[in-house]
Amino acid sequence: MSSEIQRKNHRIHPCNTERKTELLHFLIAQYPEKKILVATANNTQSILLTKTTNVTVVSDGEMSPSEKNQYDILISYDLPDKAIIYMTRFAHAREMALILLGSEDQKHLYAIETLLGRTIIQESIAGFEPSFGIAVDNQHKAEAKARRAAREEEEALKKERWAKKEKEKPKFLGKDANGKPIFEKKSRERNHYIDGTPRKDDEKATQTPYKSKPVFFGEKSNSSNRDTSKKDEQKQFSKPKPEGDKKPYGDKKPFGEKKPFGEKKPYGDKKPYGDKKAFGDKKPYGEKKPYDGKKSFDKPAPKADTTPARAPRRINVKSLKPKDATE
Structure with a gap:
């Protein structure tokens, strides 16, 4: 690894694959006096460049170790599969190393940054922004x-x-003699409750500061200084209209004499129900059965026979105690 290249001069320019050649021409044009090495992992014939004296295009297999530090700028057209191969490229440059990073090259970038021990700055060039x-x-x-x-x-x-x-916001200064609040920047020189026009001098002399406030329907006023002319005008609209003379109903028609109900018809004599029918002779119940068959609560019920049909099998277990030594 060449120690001459600073981190700010080691950059990645991400670009879409179809615009790599166009970006390569753009970068070469930025450094016409520098000796540039263009490295690729594929065939060099895939890179179409005009013949220039300061640009050399080689593949990783054609790169010789004797040309280390012989070029000013390294431009990696793509990234190799192994990070150590990129380090061989990196050793050929003295001043700057640039990488054209396509979407398929991103998988090889992590191994290279791990081997370098640092991340590489990524900077997209205006007009070549990737997707x-x-x-x-x-x-x-x-x-x-x-x-x-x-x-x-x-x-x-x-x-x-x-x-x-x-x-x-106007500052509150207190209340006047009528108990109304007074603010700092409100002089009440205008009819703010009506149309906002300035008051005349004669109005100011004869009217109180609160006279221009309209009186709404149903509103009660305790101030004797208010002009009641508008209030009276409003009241005349609130009076109900006269309904006029009511038409006389005239004499009520008599309902007439009530018809007599007449004499009630006699109900007559009730019919006798006659003699009740006999239900007939009841059938004899017969003799009742004796209760001797009932169980007595004093005597307990006999227990069922639980003896097994066959005697249980017995197993003789010999004692495991050690025999006496005398025996």
Whole structure:
């Protein structure tokens, strides 16, 4: 590994695979005076470049160890399968090492960073932004950061407007003789309850500060200084309309004489029910059975015979005690 290359000069440029050659031409044009080595793991014929004196295209199998530190810039068109092969490429550059990272090369990046002992900075070039990987994540983070900044700015403006509104809020000074509140910046020079026009001088001289306030239907007023002309006008609309003379109902028609109900018809004599029918002779119940067959509660019931049909089998177990020595 070449120790001359600083970490800021070792970069990854993620790009979609179909635009790798276009990005390679763009990077070569940025360093026309530098000696550039383009390395690939595949056949060099797949890289179409115009013939230039400062650019050399080689594959990993064609790279010779004797050319270490012979090039200013290393551009890896793709990544090899083994990380040690990339370290051989890395040793050929003195100033800068760049990687064109496609979506299929991401699986080899972790082993290379592990062997290097550090991560490689990823930076997407404007116009060649990929549709995968960390560059897309960084773009999403940048968009989220911009949205968060706009939201915070809007909240700050709201707080500023609210503080300004609170600052401009009129200060309460007390109450006047009529018990009405008085505020600092409210002079009541305008008819705020009607149309907002300024009051005239003659109105100010003859009217109280609260005269312009309208009186609504059903509202009671205890102030004797108010002008009651408008109140009277409003009352005339609240009076019910005269219903006019009511039409006479005229003489009520007589209901007429009630018809006599007449004499009630006699119910007549009730019919005799006659003699009740005999139900006939009841059948004799016969002689009752004696109760001798009932069980007596004094005598217990005989127990059932539980003796087995066959005698239980007996097994003789010999004693396991040791015999006496005398025997």
